[in-house]
Amino acid sequence: MCEITMSTTRPDIDVHPKTHLPSSITQTKWNVIVIGGGPAGQAAAIKCATGGLSVLIVESELTGGECQNWACVPSKALLRPLEVAADAASVGGTREKLRSCAEARGTAGNVNVDLQGLFEYRDKCAVNWNDGPGIAALGGLGVSITHGFALVVGKGKVQIKDWHSGGSVLVEAVAVVVATGSEPFIPDIEGLRESGYWTPREAVSANEVPDHLIILGAGLVGTEMATVYGQLGSRVTLITRQKRILPKVVEYAAELVANSLRQTGVDIRVETHVRKVKRRNGLVEAELADSSDLTGSEILIATGRRARTAGMGLTTVKGLTEGAHIDVDESMCAVTVPEGWLYAIGDTNGLAWTTHMGMYQAVICANTILAKARGSYQHQLDNGNDLRISRRHSATATPQTCFTDPQVSWVGLSLKDTKRMNINAREVSVDTGGPGTHSYLHSEGYTGWAQWVIETGTGRLLGAVFVGRGVANLLHASSVAIVGGLTWRQLFHAVPSFPTLSEVYQLLVEKCAAMGGRWFRLVGRRGLRVSGCGRSDAGIAGVHCVKIEQLHCCVGGSVSR
Numbered sequence: 001m002c003e004i005t006m007s008t009t010r011p012d013i014d015v016h017p018k019t020h021l022p023s024s025i026t027q028t029k030w031n032v033i034v035i036g037g038g039p040a041g042q043a044a045a046i047k048c049a050t051g052g053l054s055v056l057i058v059e060s061e062l063t064g065g066e067c068q069n070w071a072c073v074p075s076k077a078l079l080r081p082l083e084v085a086a087d088a089a090s091v092g093g094t095r096e097k098l099r100s101c102a103e104a105r106g107t108a109g110n111v112n113v114d115l116q117g118l119f120e121y122r123d124k125c126a127v128n129w130n131d132g133p134g135i136a137a138l139g140g141l142g143v144s145i146t147h148g149f150a151l152v153v154g155k156g157k158v159q160i161k162d163w164h165s166g167g168s169v170l171v172e173a174v175a176v177v178v179a180t181g182s183e184p185f186i187p188d189i190e191g192l193r194e195s196g197y198w199t200p201r202e203a204v205s206a207n208e209v210p211d212h213l214i215i216l217g218a219g220l221v222g223t224e225m226a227t228v229y230g231q232l233g234s235r236v237t238l239i240t241r242q243k244r245i246l247p248k249v250v251e252y253a254a255e256l257v258a259n260s261l262r263q264t265g266v267d268i269r270v271e272t273h274v275r276k277v278k279r280r281n282g283l284v285e286a287e288l289a290d291s292s293d294l295t296g297s298e299i300l301i302a303t304g305r306r307a308r309t310a311g312m313g314l315t316t317v318k319g320l321t322e323g324a325h326i327d328v329d330e331s332m333c334a335v336t337v338p339e340g341w342l343y344a345i346g347d348t349n350g351l352a353w354t355t356h357m358g359m360y361q362a363v364i365c366a367n368t369i370l371a372k373a374r375g376s377y378q379h380q381l382d383n384g385n386d387l388r389i390s391r392r393h394s395a396t397a398t399p400q401t402c403f404t405d406p407q408v409s410w411v412g413l414s415l416k417d418t419k420r421m422n423i424n425a426r427e428v429s430v431d432t433g434g435p436g437t438h439s440y441l442h443s444e445g446y447t448g449w450a451q452w453v454i455e456t457g458t459g460r461l462l463g464a465v466f467v468g469r470g471v472a473n474l475l476h477a478s479s480v481a482i483v484g485g486l487t488w489r490q491l492f493h494a495v496p497s498f499p500t501l502s503e504v505y506q507l508l509v510e511k512c513a514a515m516g517g518r519w520f521r522l523v524g525r526r527g528l529r530v531s532g533c534g535r536s537d538a539g540i541a542g543v544h545c546v547k548i549e550q551l552h553c554c555v556g557g558s559v560s561r
């Protein structure tokens with residue numbers, strides 16, 4: 001059975017509700033069984049059910065999955081009020097008001113939120129860990145659900161174990177979708193298990209702020225939680241084996257986040273790890289690889305995740321391995337399982353590890369199941385014109401946001417990716433907090449940076465990174481441009497409204513124009529050479545000197561390598 005590492009800090013949360021138990025299932029044969037009721041599982045189930053198929057979700061814990069109960073939703077419910085407070089503290093009027101409130105309360109430091117109010121808001125966003133309303137909504141869409149632990153016991157056969165009675169029920173379906181998500185990867189550290197530790201579950205659901213929180217791992221979980229607890233007044237020590245925090249994002253973006261974390265007092269230790277842990281008098285004593293010692297109130301393990309497939313009988317299916325992710329094809333069908341009846345979506349297939357990509361895969365999976373049920377799958381594949389049954393068209397446009405302060409949002413390819421893929425590309429970067437920008441109207445002292453990766457020759461946008469407060473909502477325009485195959489010249493005509501953070505797009509287009517001469521031999525219409533687009537005219541003097549007429553020439557001009 002899968003190991004449940006549940007919080008001792010929230011004994012009030014019941015992870016195994018006593019509703020919708022397997023014994024209440026009246027039907028044994030289904031069109032589709034979805035194992036896991038997280039965002040990916042639910043999206044697939046809803047699409048199949050609204051398409052006319054009978055669908056059963058088997059959910060081992062709380063419907064809504066990790067995302068709704070222990071990850072995205074509660075973590076963002078903690079981060080968003082902190083972001084609002086930080087914005088309020090950096091514009092006139094609200095800044096003074098916050099300061100006088102803090103003085104009246106007698107509280108010092110950066111903490112501009114009411115702790116109890118914050119935790120209550122987080123609990124409300126997590127629906128107080130009550131999945132009843134979610135189950136009712138699924139029922140309204142024609143999806144049946146049962147609470148139990150699913151084991152795959154043969155082709156189309158699923159055994160559901162009841163956590164409470166220990167009994168089990170066998171159900172069958174034409175298609176089985178594994179959407180069991182992921183669980184934290186816990187490194188083998190001497191004394192860790194005996195000492196006890198926080199996983200992301202405890203970090204996002206805690207009702208207390210530890211005096212000193214040690215965080216092991218500086219990826220997305222580690223940096224987001226360092227942001228939360230650092231801003232709530234904990235002393236935070238953030239430890240990573242790597243040379244820098246956030247190794248998945250470009251170096252300069254990670255540096256901006258690291259600088260900001262340090263400003264809130266976070267102690268970042270790089271190129272080290274914890275060798276030994278002991279709990280004494282309630283405190284955590286950690287010995288680091290460089291032989292230094294730390295004493296903290298809690299230790300959060302944020303060292304990555306792995307597919308949650310252990311203990312669910314996968315070895316009974318030829319081609320699958322327990323505890324490993326399930327490899328899938330472009331339609332989300334398990335590649336090693338013959339006869340195309342088993343699918344894997346979301347974190348379970350190891351492709352993307354985000355909610356939005358899991359839900360996107362879910363729709364592709366459901367479209368495939370529906371097309372097979374209607375007998376149109378082969379026709380759609382052969383025609384190649386129904387792209388909804390394949391993920392290949394988005395493979396190079398995966399977006400993600402790390403909700404630190406500043407936020408980092410990225411989509412598509414980095415320059416490193418393009419080198420690996422033998423694509424000729426260049427980076428274009430702009431400072432979005434400097435003079436000539438209007439980000440001061442968003443907040444005083446705004447710090448921000450943006451980068452595009454552009455294909456040399458065609459000028460097509462391949463990748464984008466935005467750093468700064470509020471950039472999460474800027475990203476999608478770049479995703480649209482990448483998926484649509486747009487060039488920076490075409491984006492010249494996408495005029496951002498004034499004064500908004502979207503003006504960063506204009507800065508990027510201007511910078512592309514300024515750098516154009518270095519990348520391309522620009523030839524105007526009817527073979528006339530376009531002047532004034534090269535670095536000599538604009539680049540050295542700064543991007544803002546590029547004249548609009550020259551930009552028009554660039555946009556209208558054709559390019560030869």
Ligand SMILES: Cc1cc2nc3c(=O)[nH]c(=O)nc-3n(C[C@H](O)[C@H](O)[C@H](O)COP(=O)(O)OP(=O)(O)OC[C@H]3O[C@@H](n4cnc5c(N)ncnc54)[C@H](O)[C@@H]3O)c2cc1C
Binds near residue numbers: 067150308347354
């Ligand atoms: C702290 C944190 C913050 C995050 N923030 C974000 C964010 O802001 N944005 C974002 O896009 N992503 C975020 N993620 C990632 C996101 O949570 C996952 O990518 C997402 O939850 C995956 O969805 P899923 O449906 O594949 O799996 P899950 O949400 O994990 O759901 C899987 C479900 O399957 C159930 N299950 C497992 N095994 C069985 C079984 N044998 N039988 C029956 N049921 C079973 C589980 O109980 C669970 O309910 C975050 C992750 C963490 C840890």
Ligand SMILES: NC(=O)c1ccc[n+]([C@@H]2O[C@H](COP(=O)([O-])OP(=O)(O)OC[C@H]3O[C@@H](n4cnc5c(N)ncnc54)[C@H](O)[C@@H]3O)[C@@H](O)[C@H]2O)c1
Binds near residue numbers: 246304352
């Ligand atoms: N906003 C979001 O979209 C969001 C937020 C949180 C998590 N997530 C998802 O959840 C997944 C898991 O996040 P995560 O932060 O746990 O994993 P991660 O892979 O992003 O980062 C883990 C980090 O821990 C480091 N590490 C590993 N072992 C270590 C050790 N023994 N000592 C010190 N450092 C060690 C790794 O080098 C890595 O940098 C991510 O892939 C992400 O997609 C998404």
